[in-house]
Amino acid sequence: xxxxxxxxxxxxxxxxxxxxxxxxxxxxxxxxxxxxxxxxxxxxxxxxxxxxxxxxxxxxxxxxxxxxxxxxxxxxxxxxxxxxxxxxxxxxxxxxxxxxxxxxxxxxxxxxxxxxxxxxxxxxxxxxxxxxxxxxxxxxxxxxxxxxxxxxxxxxxxxxxxxxxxxxxxxxxxxxxxxxxxxxxxxxxxxxxxxxxxxxxxxxxxxxxxxxxxxxxxxxxxxxxxxxxxxxxxxxxxxxxxxxxxxxxxxxxxxxxxxxxxxxxxxxxxxxxxxxxxxxxxxxxxxxxxxxxxxxxxxxxxxxxxxxxxxxxxxxxxxxxxxxxxxxxxxxxxxxxxxxxxxxxxxxxxxxxxxxxxxxxxxxxxxxxxxxxxxxxxxxxxxxxxxxxxxxxxxxxxxxxxxxxxxxxxxxxxxx
Numbered sequence: 502x503x504x505x506x507x508x509x510x511x512x513x514x515x516x517x518x519x520x521x522x523x524x525x526x527x528x529x530x531x532x533x534x535x536x537x538x539x540x541x542x543x544x545x546x547x548x549x550x551x552x553x554x555x556x557x558x559x560x561x562x563x564x565x566x567x568x569x570x571x572x573x574x575x576x577x578x579x580x581x582x583x584x585x586x587x588x589x590x591x592x593x594x595x596x597x598x599x600x601x602x603x604x605x606x607x608x609x610x611x612x613x614x615x616x617x618x619x620x621x622x623x624x625x626x627x628x629x630x631x632x633x634x635x636x637x638x639x640x641x642x643x644x645x646x647x648x649x650x651x652x653x654x655x656x657x658x659x660x661x662x663x664x665x666x667x668x669x670x671x672x673x674x675x676x677x678x679x680x681x682x683x684x685x686x687x688x689x690x691x692x693x694x695x696x697x698x699x700x701x702x703x704x705x706x707x708x709x710x711x712x713x714x715x716x717x718x719x720x721x722x723x724x725x726x727x728x729x730x731x732x733x734x735x736x737x738x739x740x741x742x743x744x745x746x747x748x749x750x751x752x753x754x755x756x757x758x759x760x761x762x763x764x765x766x767x768x769x770x771x772x773x774x775x776x777x778x779x780x781x782x783x784x785x786x787x788x789x790x791x792x793x794x795x796x797x798x799x800x801x802x803x804x805x806x807x808x809x810x811x812x813x814x815x816x817x818x819x820x821x822x823x824x825x826x827x828x829x830x831x832x833x834x835x836x837x838x839x840x841x842x843x844x845x846x847x848x849x850x851x852x853x854x855x856x857x858x859x860x861x862x863x864x865x866x867x868x869x870x871x872x873x874x875x876x877x878x879x880x881x882x883x884x885x886x887x888x889x890x891x892x893x894x895x896x897x898x899x900x901x902x903x904x905x906x907x908x909x910x911x912x913x914x915x916x917x
Contacts, residue, residue, distance in 0.1 A: 510628055512628075512629050514537045514538060514864065515536060515632040516538070516541060516619075516628050517540040517633075517636055518608050518633065519541075519542060519637040519638070520595065520602050520604070520636075521636060521638065522834065522846055523636035523833040523852070523853060524542070524634070525547070525569060526852075527636060527856055528598070528602075529569065529570055529571055530854050530856075530857035531860065532598060536857075538601065539601050540600060541606045541621070542602060543606060544605070545605055547592040547594075548589060548591040548592045550588075551584045551587045551588035552585060556666055557583075557687075559755075561712070561755060562721075562725075562846065563580065564579070564581070564582050565578035566725060566846070566847040567587070567846040567847060568847075570850040579718060606623045606624065609622050610622040610805055610807060611635075611805060613808055614629075617829070618631055618829070619632075619830070630829075631864075632860050633830055634831045634832070634856060634860075635803075635817075635831065639835065639843075642799060642802060643800040644797075645797050645798050645799055645800045646659075647795070647797065649781070650795065653779055653781065654779030654780065657793055658672050658792045659793045659795065660794050661797075662684045663799075665688055668696065673696075673791065674696070675789065675791055676699070676790065677699050678794045679794070679797055680701075681796075682753075683751060683753070683754070684796045685700060685702060688796060689761065689766050690764055692794070693761075693764040693766045697765070697767075698764075698766050698767070700761065700768055701771060701772070703770060704770060705752050707753035707757055707758060708724075708752055713755075728841040728845070729842045732841040733839055733840040733841075742841060743837040747836050769783050771783055800815070801816060803817065806830075808827045810827055816835070817835065819831075821838060821839045822835070822839075822856045831859065834852070838852045
């Protein structure tokens with residue numbers, strides 16, 4: 502006797518996980534090509550990730566360069582938008598293009614089907630799809646805090662940079678900021694206005710031009726060109742910068758070393774690797790601090806993806822967002838996905854267009870209807886409602902070989 506068909510979920514060609522700038526830009530390009538998709542995000546509002554940053558955060562790039570494709574950023578060209586301005590812009594972008602977004606949806610699992618598709622399991626429903634675009638953040642979402650944090654005196658206030666909002670969160674007494682990339686230097690500069698502050702971490706360098714000066718207005722177009730076309734995964738200097746950016750941080754832009762010194766920030770270049778009597782050891786001596794802010798970055802967490810796509814360095818194995826060993830799986834918004842500019846609003850649109858072009862090239866034509874429940878008989882597969890022949894062909898073309906994190910093509914300036 503035939504088995505009763507099993508309702509396995511909602512059929513849709515592409516699921517985009519994350520409604521930040523990368524997910525929205527991907528949706529824009531898919532929509533322009535007439536491909537069916539849905540964007541899932543755990544937040545209550547588009548832009549909430551930005552709203553949750555510290556109060557004084559501003560972009561490092563001028564507003565004239567902060568637009569996603571198809572909608573200018575609503576601010577004076579040489580102003581530097583605050584985090585709430587960015588959040589509101591992203592929300593307006595989603596409304597302007599009427600992107601199909603489901604908010605308050607937590608994605609729990611991404612798993613392959615037996616015939617080449619994917620199941621995206623959420624806390625509400627399951628989606629059956631041919632493609633998944635993971636657009637969950639540039640550096641990861643899981644705060645990285647060193648293990649020694651557990652040994653600090655419980656009276657010390659400890660915050661990760663993702664939890665820091667303003668100096669009023671801190672106790673009276675000295676502050677130790679651990680990590681000297683963008684977040685650490687900006688937070689240390691701010692806390693020094695109300696607390697004695699020490700900034701610990703390696704020197705990431707700095708751009709030696711005042712950020713809001715006329716010189717920067719002249720320099721910025723050159724920087725943007727270099728970030729987009731020279732510092733890419735196709736060039737040796739780009740690959741070197743990629744490794745440095747992903748694992749050590751970017752050079753200081755707005756806050757300079759002289760600003761920290763003028764503000765009274767003590768600078769130490771040691772690593773905090775020891776705790777004595779509940780106090781962090783800096784320069785061989787325990788520091789009597791009342792607060793520690795861990796500006797130590799984030800970890801990529803892809804354990805919810807039931808496909809072996811993570812390399813030894815903890816980053817996805819992809820080429821410009823395309824996971825060739827898993828046809829139909831893509832990333833968008835990763836740090837240095839293609840170039841230094843990939844982590845910027847000014848650069849994510851190009852990466853999103855590249856990912857969308859792969860999806861469109863591999864898709865059946867015309868676009869199928871979507872949103873209906875999918876049922877299969879006798880087992881949990883997607884029944885390849887979106888083209889099994891296409892998926893198998895893509896698999897043959899892409900191959901199953903495991904690529905390294907670097908683009909194997911020759912060093913050259915990208916013309917795009």
